[in-house]
Amino acid sequence: MDLSSINPILLIAAMIAAATPILLAAIGELVVERAGVLNLGVEGMMITGAVCGFIIAVNTGSPTVGFIAAAIGGAVLSLLFAFLTQVALANQVASGLALTLFGLGLSSLMGQSYVGIKPPRAEATPLGPLADIPVIGPIVFGHDLMVYLGLGIVAGTWAVLKFTRMGLVLRAVGENHDAAHALGYKVKRIRTLAILFGGACAGLGGAYISLIRVPQWTEGMTAGVGWIALALVVFASWKPWRVLLGAYLFGGITQLQLNLQGAGVAIPVEYLAMSPYIVTIIVLVILSADKSRAPGSLGRTFHASG
Amino acid sequence: MIRIEARPQPSAVMAYATPVLAVVLTMIFGGVLFAALGKDPLQAIATIFWEPLFGEFAFFYRPQLLIKGAPLVLIAIGLALGFRAGIWNIGAEGQYIVGAICGAGAGLAFYPTESVLIFPLMVLAGALGGWAWAMIPAVLKVKFGTNEILVSLMLVYVAEQLLASMSLGLLKNPEGFGFPGSRNLQQYPSAHNAEIISGTGMHWGVVAALIAVIFAYVLLTRHRLGFAIRVTGEAPRAAKFGGVNPGRLVLFCLGMSGLLAGLAGMFEVAGPAGQISIDFNVGYGFTAIIVAFLGRLNPLGIVAAGLLMALTYIGGDIAQSQLGLPAAAIQVFQGMLLFFLLALDVMTNYRVRFGRVEVA
Numbered sequence: 094m095d096l097s098s099i100n101p102i103l104l105i106a107a108m109i110a111a112a113t114p115i116l117l118a119a120i121g122e123l124v125v126e127r128a129g130v131l132n133l134g135v136e137g138m139m140i141t142g143a144v145c146g147f148i149i150a151v152n153t154g155s156p157t158v159g160f161i162a163a164a165i166g167g168a169v170l171s172l173l174f175a176f177l178t179q180v181a182l183a184n185q186v187a188s189g190l191a192l193t194l195f196g197l198g199l200s201s202l203m204g205q206s207y208v209g210i211k212p213p214r215a216e217a218t219p220l221g222p223l224a225d226i227p228v229i230g231p232i233v234f235g236h237d238l239m240v241y242l243g244l245g246i247v248a249g250t251w252a253v254l255k256f257t258r259m260g261l262v263l264r265a266v267g268e269n270h271d272a273a274h275a276l277g278y279k280v281k282r283i284r285t286l287a288i289l290f291g292g293a294c295a296g297l298g299g300a301y302i303s304l305i306r307v308p309q310w311t312e313g314m315t316a317g318v319g320w321i322a323l324a325l326v327v328f329a330s331w332k333p334w335r336v337l338l339g340a341y342l343f344g345g346i347t348q349l350q351l352n353l354q355g356a357g358v359a360i361p362v363e364y365l366a367m368s369p370y371i372v373t374i375i376v377l378v379i380l381s382a383d384k385s386r387a388p389g390s391l392g393r394t395f396h397a398s399g
Numbered sequence: 400m401i402r403i404e405a406r407p408q409p410s411a412v413m414a415y416a417t418p419v420l421a422v423v424l425t426m427i428f429g430g431v432l433f434a435a436l437g438k439d440p441l442q443a444i445a446t447i448f449w450e451p452l453f454g455e456f457a458f459f460y461r462p463q464l465l466i467k468g469a470p471l472v473l474i475a476i477g478l479a480l481g482f483r484a485g486i487w488n489i490g491a492e493g494q495y496i497v498g499a500i501c502g503a504g505a506g507l508a509f510y511p512t513e514s515v516l517i518f519p520l521m522v523l524a525g526a527l528g529g530w531a532w533a534m535i536p537a538v539l540k541v542k543f544g545t546n547e548i549l550v551s552l553m554l555v556y557v558a559e560q561l562l563a564s565m566s567l568g569l570l571k572n573p574e575g576f577g578f579p580g581s582r583n584l585q586q587y588p589s590a591h592n593a594e595i596i597s598g599t600g601m602h603w604g605v606v607a608a609l610i611a612v613i614f615a616y617v618l619l620t621r622h623r624l625g626f627a628i629r630v631t632g633e634a635p636r637a638a639k640f641g642g643v644n645p646g647r648l649v650l651f652c653l654g655m656s657g658l659l660a661g662l663a664g665m666f667e668v669a670g671p672a673g674q675i676s677i678d679f680n681v682g683y684g685f686t687a688i689i690v691a692f693l694g695r696l697n698p699l700g701i702v703a704a705g706l707l708m709a710l711t712y713i714g715g716d717i718a719q720s721q722l723g724l725p726a727a728a729i730q731v732f733q734g735m736l737l738f739f740l741l742a743l744d745v746m747t748n749y750r751v752r753f754g755r756v757e758v759a
Contacts, residue, residue: 133548173738182403182749183741186487186548190688191737198730205725312727317556324549363564370553374539381545396405396749 099352105232107352109240110306112344114139114298114315116243118322119329119336120250121294126326127254128287129267129390133189134174135295136319137196142167142296143303144200147212147310150300156215160239160300167296168289170196175288179281182394193319201312208311212304215239239301244337246294251333263287267388270395280395295319317370324373330386339376346372403749413747418693418700421739422707428739429732438722446721447714447729454717462600463713464706466671469604470495470663472705474687476611477656479696483619484631486652490536490551491660492684493558494529498661499668500565501528503581503675506590507570510582517589521665522603529661530654532558537653541646547653555684563677570675580676584669592670604666608705611659615698628652660684686712689737708733 118135125132145166150159170192177188215237226234254260263283265273270280302318303310321343329335350365358365426448430440451460474491481488488494502525509517536550570581584590595601619625631638631648639645663683672679690708694701715729 177738177741181742181745183744187692187737188741190489191734191741194685194689195731195734195738198727198732198734201727202725202731205727317553320549320552324546324553327546327549361564361568363560363567367557367560370556374535374545374550374553377545377549378539378543381539381543396403 099356102232104348104352106236108341108345108348109232110236110344111348111351112340113240113243114301114306114318115322115325115343116247116337116340117239117298117301118295118319119325119340120243120247120333121291121298122322123326123329123331123333123336124250124254124263124294125287125291126391127267127331127388128263128284129270129388129393129395130178130284130288131185131189131392132171132174132192132288132291133186133323134171134192134196135291135322136315136317137193138167138170138292138295139196139299139302139315139319139322140200140313141170141196142299143315144204144207144299144310145296146300147207147303148203150212150304151207151210154213156213156304157238159212159304160297163296163300164293165296167294167299168292170199171288171292171295172285174292175285178394179285179288182396185392185394197313204310204312208309210309212308212310214308215305237305239297239305242297247333247337254333264388267390270390270393274395274397280397284395295322298322321369321373324377327387328376328380330380331388332386342376343369343373402752403745404752406748406750409747410750414695417743417747418695418704418740421693421736421743424739424743425732425736428735432728432731432735433724436724436728438724443718443722443724446718446724447711447732450717451710451713460713460717462594462598464709465600465605466602466709467712468705468709469602469608470667470683471687471690471708472608472702473604473611473663473666474656474660474684475690475694475701475705476608476615476698477659478687479691479694479698479701480615480618480628481652481656482632482691483696484628484648484652485635486649487548488533488536488551488653488656489548489688490533490553490555490558490684491656491687492680492682493551493555494532494657494660495664495667495684496555496558496562496680497532497664498525498529499664499672499679500562500570500675501525501661502665503584503590503668504565504570506584506587506669507582509589510587513589515589518592518603518669521590521669522662525661525665526658527661529664530658532661533653533657534650537650537657540649540653547649551653559680562675562679566676566679572674581674583673585673590669592666602666602670604663604670607662607666612698612702619698624651660687686733689733692737692740 118139122132122135142163146159146163149162150156174188174192177183178185254264262278266278266280266283274280299315302315307314325336325339325343328339347369350368354362354365426444430444433443434440478488478491502521505524506517506521532554535554536547539545539550540547566579566581572580572582592602627643627648630641631643668675686708690701690704694704711729711733718724719726
C-alpha cells in the first residue's frame with residue numbers, strides 16, 4: 094500500500110468533479126419533490142442523458158452541444174413520466190420505476206454502436222492566471238464549465254425557491270395541492286414544468302459522467318448514481334445548499350475509494366466499491382428520524398374533482 | 400371538452416382488459432421500434448411470440464418457458480404482496496443474488512460428499528439468505544422510518560459487488576484454472592436442481608413457484624393477514640383503526656418477498672445457471688416488477704404475466720440470433736409494456752367524459 098501516491102490537491106479537485114453528476118441530478122429532483130412529485134426515474138433519465146449527450150458530442154465534436162442534447166434527452170424522457178402521473182394519474186412509484194427500466198433499455202439500444210469511442214474533450218474553463226495559484230488554483234479554478242454551472246443551478250434554485258413568487262407557488266403546490274388548486278394555480282402545469290426541469294438536470298448529470306468523468310460510453314454506466322441522488326434529497330431535508338454539502342460528501346467517498354483502490358489498499362476492491370452505497374444507507378438511517386421537512390403532498394396524485 | 404372523472408367503483412372489466420390492451424399496444428409500438436431498427440416488424444413480432452411456442456424448434460424452447468418463468472413468478476409473487484400493502488421492495492435483484500450465494504455456498508461446503516440432505520439444506524440457506532437481505536430494509540424502516548425503496552435498491556449494488564467478490568474469492572473453483580466462478584453445481588449430483596421430468600423444464604423452482612402462487616392466493620383471499628395487506632394498501636388509516644400493526648406487516652411483506660427472491664436465486668444457481676459467476680444475475684429481480692404489475696398484483700395474473708415475460712426473453716434471444724435484433728431492444732420492449740399498462744390503468748379508476756363541464 095502506498096498512500097503517498099495520492100496527491101491531496103488533485104484528490105480534492107477530483108472529489109469536486111465526482112460530486113457534480115450527483116449534484117446536478119439531486120438538485121433537479123429536489124425541485125420535483127418540492128412540487129410534490131416523487132420521480133424515481135432519476136437513474137433512467139441520467140443514463141438517457143448520458144447516451145444522448147455522448148452521441149451528439151461525438152457526432153458534432155462539441156461537448157457543449159452534447160450537454161444541451163443531454164438536457165433535452167432527459168427532459169423528453171421525463172415528459173413520459175409527467176404524462177403518466179399528471180394526465181393518466183398513474184402511481185408515481187410505479188411510473189418512476191418504469192422510467193428507470195425503460196431508460197436503461199433505451200440507452201443501451203441507442204448507445205450500441207458507440208461503445209469504445211472517445212468523446213471530444215471538454216476544455217477547462219479559461220480563468221487565466223487564477224488556475225495557476227498554488228493549492229487553491231487546481232481545487233477551485235481548474236474545473237470544466239459544468240462544475241460551475243452545477244453550482245450556479247444550486248444557487249439559482251435556492252434563490253428562486255426562497256425569494257420569488259414562482260418559488261412560493263411551487264412550494265405551495267408541493268405542500269398542499271388542494272389549497273393551491275383552490276387558489277387558482279395550475280397544479281398539473283406547474284408539476285409538469287418541475288418534472289421537466291428535473292429531467293433536464295438529471296440528463297446533464299448523466300452526460301457529465303459519460304463525457305467528462307469516465308469519458309466513454311458503457312451500458313448502465315451511471316451505476317446507481319441516480320438512486321444516490323434520490324437519497325441525497327432526503328439527506329438534504331429538501332434544502333438546496335444541503336444538497337451541495339451532501340453531493341460533495343458522496344462524491345468525496347466515491348473518489349476516495351477509487352483512489353484507495355488505485356493505491357492498493359489491503360481491502361478487496363469489491364468491498365471498497367460497496368462503500369458509497371453502504372454510506373448512503375447509513376446516512377439515510379441517521380437522517381430518517383426527522384421527516385417533518387418533507388413536502389406535504391409528496392407522492393400523492395392530484396385530480397381536481399368536479 | 401374531454402375530461403376524466405373518478406369512477407365510484409373501479410371497473411372490473413377494465414381491470415382485466417388493460418393488461419391485454421397494454422400487450423397489444425406494446426406489440427404495435429414494439430413493431431414500430433423494430434421497423435426503425437431496420438427489421439421487418441411482423442417477422443420480429445412473430446419470432447418473439449410465435450416461434451418459441453409453435454415454431455420449428457418449439458420442442459426446445461417450450462421447456463425454457465418454465466425455466467425462465469419460474470424465477471419471475473416466484474419473485475413477483477413476493478413483490479406483489481408488498482406492493483398491495485404499499486411496501487415497495489425494489490431490491491429483489493439483490494435478494495436473488497444473496498439467495499444464490501447462500502444456497503450455492505451451503506452446497507459447496509459439503510463438496511464432494513453425496514447426501515440427500517444437501518439439496519434441502521441449500522434450499523433453506525437460499526431462502527434464509529434472501530430473507531436476511533430483505534430484512535435489512537425492513538428492520539431499518541420499522542426501527543428508523545428509513546425509506547425501503549432506496550435502501551433495498553442500494554443493497555442491489557452491494558449484492559452485485561458481493562457476488563463479484565465471491566466468484567473471485569471465497570467460492571472460486573479451486574480447480575478452475577484461475578478463471579472466476581464457482582464449481583459447477585450441475586456436476587455435483589447432490590446439489591443439482593435437475594429437471595424432475597426430463598425434457599419439460601420442470602425443476603424444483605417451478606414446483607416452488609406453484610406452491611408460492613397457491614399460498615399467496617389463499618393468503619390474500621382467505622386469511623386475515625391477507626386482508627390486513629389489502630386494507631393497508633387501500634386505506635392505511637382504516638387499517639390502523641382496524642388494529643393492523645404496520646411494522647409487523649412491513650417485516651412480513653419484505654421478509655416474504657426476500658425469501659421468495661432468495662429461493663429463486665438458489666434454484667437458478669443450482670439448476671439452469673449452474674455456478675456462481677460475476678454475471679450470474681440477469682435482471683430477473685427488476686423484470687419481476689413488471690410481471691407483478693402486469694399480473695394486476697394478483698397471484699393467478701402473475702402466472703400468466705410471468706409466462707408472457709418469459710416468452711419475450713426466449714423470443715428475444717431467438718430474434719437476436721436470427722434477425723440480429725439487439726438484446727437491448729427487448730429490454731425497451733418490456734419497459735414499454737409497463738408504460739402502457741400504467742397509462743391505461745387510468746381507465747380502471749376513471750372514465751372519460753365528453754361535453755361541457757356543468758357548473759354545480
